[in-house]
Amino acid sequence: MSTESCPADHVDRPTDPVSGCPVSAGAAAFDPFGDAYQADPPEAVRWSRDDEPVFYSPSLGYWVVTRYDDVKAVFRDNTTFSPSIALEKITPVSDEAIATLERYDYAMNRTLVNEDEPEHMPRRRVLMGPFTPDRLAHHEPIVRRLTREYVDRFVDVGKADLVDEMLWEVPLTVALHFLGVPEEDMATLRKYSIAHTVNTWGRPSPEEQLTVAENVGKFWQFAGTVVEKLRRDPSGDGWMPYSIRKQREYPDIITDSYLHSMMMAGIVAAHETTANAAANALKLLLENRTVWDELCADPGLIPNAVEECLRHSGSVAAWRRLVTADTTVGGVPVPAGAKLLIVNSSANRDERHFEDPDTVDVRRDNATEHLTFGYGSHQCMGKNLARMELQVFLEELTRRLPHLDLVPGQRFSYVPNTSFRGPEHLWVQWDPAANPERSEPGLLDTRQPVRIGEPTTRGLSRTLTVERVDPTARDVVEITLAEPTGAALPSWSPGAHIELELGEVSRQYSLCGDPEDRSRYRIAVLRDPGSRGGSRYVHDELRPGTSVAVRGPRNHFRLDADTRHHVFVAGGIGITPILAMADAVCAAGGSYELHYCGRSTGTMALLDRVRRDHGPRLHEHVSEAGDRLDVTALLAEPTDGTRIYACGPQRLLSALDGASAHWPGDALRVEHFTTAGHELDPAVEHAFDLTLADSGLTVRVAPDQTVLAALRAANIDVPSDCEEGLCGTCEAPVLGGEVDHRDVVLTRSERSAGTRMMTCCSRACGASLTLGL
Template sequence: MGSVSSPAAEAPEGAASALRTSVGGCPIDHSRLDPTGRPVSPNAAAFNPFGEAYLQDPAGALRWSRDEEPVFYSPELGYWVVTRYEDVKAVFRDNITFSPSIALEKITPFSDEANAVLKAHGYAMDRTLVNEDEPAHMLRRRALQEPFTPEKLAHHEAIVRRLVREHVDRFIDAGRADLVSEMLFEVPLTVALHFLGVPEEDMATLRRYSVAHTVNTWGRPSPEEQVAVAESVGKFWEYSGEVLDKMRQDPSMPGWMPYGIRLQPEMPDVITDSYLHSMMMAGIVAAHETTALATTNALRLLLENRTQWEEICADPSLIPAAVEECLRFSGPIVAWRRIATSDTEIGGVAIPEGAKLLIVQASANHDERHFDDPDELDIRRDNAAGHLSFGYGSHQCLGKHLARMEMQVMLQEFTTRLPHMRLVPDQEFTYLPNTSFRGPEHLWVQWDPERNPERTDPSILDRRQQVRLRGPGGRAVARTMTVRRIEREADEIVRITLADPHGRPLPKWSPGSHVDLEFDEFSRQYSLCGDPDDRSCYQIAVRKDGDGRGGSRYLHERLTVGDVLRMRGPRNHFRLDPDARRYVFVAGGIGITPIIAMADHARRTGHDYEIHYCGRSTGTMAFLDRLVRDHGDRLTVYRSAEGVRLDVDALLADPVEGTLIYACGPRRLLDALDEATRHWPEDALRMEHFTSDVGKLDPAQEHAFDVQLAESGVTVHVPADQTVLTALRAAGFDVPSDCEEGLCGTCEVPVAEGEVDHRDVVLTKAERARGDKMMTCCSRACGKALTLRI
């Protein structure tokens, strides 16, 4: 893996224009080819992960890639770069085709002189959980994961709180501090050393050496710097070995390393001496570096977004959700690495065997195909926990729960004791040049010590706040909304306008999104049907269903302007694919609500589309006048009262390449569309349902099975009369849910092994065929067992 130097690679600013003129004005530089023989684009040639643009904003620096070339070859690195969410997730998911074996390989190979320094220190870093292939990886992960479970981590909370409190005490009255040097570097490192079981007297020495490991693996040190880095890394290796020997003398001590030492006699082939030594060194870096950077990023983000900072100060229960959104928006790990073990394909791009991959989580976490308005921080974002900052699949970060705990405790301390803290203005944020880890080297803040709340109310120091170790559980964080308007839209249909009671802007949303409203004793989902760019309000349309469960009757008969509701979301399980060439929109009755937003978007973006709208009569069809006005030349209306019905077989008789069909309406219409598209490409039909067939489980028709939880090492038995969701909750695993009818997708969990009996109406045919996720409220195992990535 050597780097390739070129004028284009060294001068990104002018690279594109220079290359456009390189071959008679052609925008492609035909003199530069990727390993498959295809020309390298100007943007790909100019990509520089050590440049200032990437260091300051990696997601922004790769926006062009997500939009135009989501998988590209970088001659500067000698790597294929993967930038979209689904592609990055797919690579993480398949650790056989995409081996993690190069995850810790040096980006910049050391010189002979630097390697000689390492050799002199006996440096012999072996495989660790991070870069180990199967089956060895999972054997060791399962053997060593117990100390990382939330139950086992709980007792570390007191240590974290004590350390955080002591460090804040040191500067609470100063009025100004660099939080990195005063606290954010030191506390996570100390916690990491405690977790590993390092004796107190050895902590200071190991602290000094740990930073060199990051530069050694992911940085680009100069030849002169390499020797100094190698010296520190070598000493780090030697000293960590000495500490490990000390632990072996008394393996009864607490800590992850003593835990491994105690297991070693039972599993000598799995837990070897060299493996423990390597994990000792790697564990210090992993547990320290990511948490320190993640917390620094989070504090900067929240202080820059003052309204949201003030919200978590006023309501600390928002902190766990804020942590997840900060991890999504600016996670500590920018990118990770894999190598292809065979010829394969990513996102339609052929990848040759032996190709090295840089999979950029920071870019994936800002992919608008998965996250609505991804470049805006929203601590109530419904799917923030879907971020890939901890990776995904069997190699997902083992220490993620510990990192979450530390971040939550630190935010609790700062929001309680320094809610008036602000960023020092006009400071320059600098980053250590490397491909994978990112966080400001300094974070200067200031405050007025006279306004410290504890000066007037010392009891705030005694407040006991809870941490959540399993990530966001239960329902998404709700926000308060007021009813601004209620208007008749059609017979038995009202359009309701909702707004923030304080006039604050609402999150942007994408066509197909819905919100969950809580009112009286009801919780119901409604599609958004207004203008996604109007952040002053949301609009929903509700049809009164006399035979329903009462929610629509309440909204029609009892709701009044000025009423206060609780709202969660928006979320989107019915997302419009921006890469489709053409759309066919089909709506039945109130199913027009998501479809009209999709049609508006297609018109704005210049996509080819057509709308087929079915209803009983003109008076019962919501938004008909607006559809005629805005989409008249694309609209066909079918009124059953006039004997005009949609012939779905005729409409969809001939599959059209690049065409996607989006449909929402009653079950009868959707079933007919499903039947009429069986000869179309898989997943050409995308549907949103109003109802499902999920009913009460009949034990006589079901069978019991076991669910193995890969990350927790727990096996949960699911009886014939119980859902997976109920069984998981009974075992102490907090899986979120809403509808519990297979309609909303909230209770989705990732599946590692086993065949799923899918009973939801959320997943597409292709998603069901992949078998890598399920809805726990209704779906079950086809066989005797499933393995979930929980």
């Protein structure tokens, strides 16, 4: 790259002779083998996320990518960004080490991790079967049995190194069980696995390289011996016997050398990353004691806690890619032949994608969007096995040792390498006399359901206390909710809502307080005479001091701060989200008008506050006074830079939709809390195909199956929440085909564009859709 084509400022900055790019102080000092990176990679490259998200490291010889959108874009395009160097030794190997490997006939070849198309996807399709959620379910009993047995060994001791005494050996045994190979000596396999990691991603000295090479060579021979043993009788369970049987059907796709390489790589992939992820998770949770205590009190939070731990402190710090053509990454020109270190652990802590990313929040509703498992066609096939193991570990330890603590003063060490991390030791302590199983005989008989696959966000509630109940209009009460411990509540933005668990039902209510006040949430609820139980419960049961389970906040009714003029329309209790929006625009000095409609002033919630804060911009439309809102007149002339935000009864929203038909398609934005959703009728619906552009798969959606269900059955992660087309959580990009939209999230213009769909409810109009997944 010449200095003329480089986007960075060359003035007063040294230029790297290889890349031709100026090297900043941060780039020059970058050391992925140093203590800071090993202890916390995202923190070590925070400077990069903030100031230089794509930089060239002269000491490593790689371009380094650190922001979420850029990392995901690299994962998505496996043609421009080839995975072929993913297993390449990052440190040049000495001639002596090469000779040692040759003595063992070491010939590690391409695997699913590092092969290009067109070879990769045919193999992945053939070998995917054992990794799907329904096929993984039968592994849960052995995970539970092993975890119980290992905890039994130390539960009454009072002190343990969880890595040595549980977290390394259980995943290794599970890995061997999943692969279908006989269990071998644990200490030897551990040595082999570490050697493989250091050999590929580490920076061993010339002397250490000889020892590493010796162990890698022995590991290679061991893998070959096991393959030959299984080949003689491939009838058993496990991925390797399955693969050998598939070889008979697809000999050109699954070759002998491929099986040998996959055997060795599979042990490392299924074992070491899970062991490290478990150690990272427990260290993180015990360092954040209130979070650990939350899991002990509510094990239903464990599935999402696993995702949050994988996001915050996953075991996969970075991956590598080879650039195959001149391109740009994050707007920075990168030449063909360049090598990339894509720091997905940094992407997972990017504040541009994750709110307050350094905080451990086990109720984070987009934790599943982490990139620890990668993304696209090379996403980790074993992700759901790892999720299962982590859930069982956390369940067993939070139930049996809720009083667990980290041994104070210990120093955590890591095997130096660019890509995989976990503490080599994790010392914990507890008082055996306080073990709950000593006083609760039935404790060990309980089981928490394991979620095999990506968890939904439906169970992510927190218990809040009703602080105040204040009448604010006829049959309307304002409810103030607070965290009983006094802890700060999650932040929210105007238009957001929370969901309350009210007896046998759950209902969504818009927040109408001050987003800057993190100490409490405020909602206003109308007693509905036709209530199915929600509003009646609020009015009859909620009193100061009452506890209520709350989910959220979430926002699919967002305010566009760049709009030149805002027209706010509220009908009845629909004032709640509109008021928060008007407050925000008013505080920012923006242009707006507020139309508030009601039957009478006595039924209009929060009217005194609306008049006080928005009097000059307020237009009251009171039916009893003969002053109904004329929506046709209000929206007669489309105005550039104007958006209409509305919430209220369906007849008002329908009228606004009709009256704004001649406006730009995205001018009207409305808030819904109900849909006309219904069960799928296979006599009416039709089957269709989903082509997944980023994953290289084609998935069939049955007439009685949602797109969301079909994707999950194919091992494709898609987050979800309401699963009714209300919240927008399960949105997927559409690249081709016509969508039968059945949600109430997208605007008219968004539907017309056909570039997005809600996978929980919407379907294909024709025979196929292509999604960017």
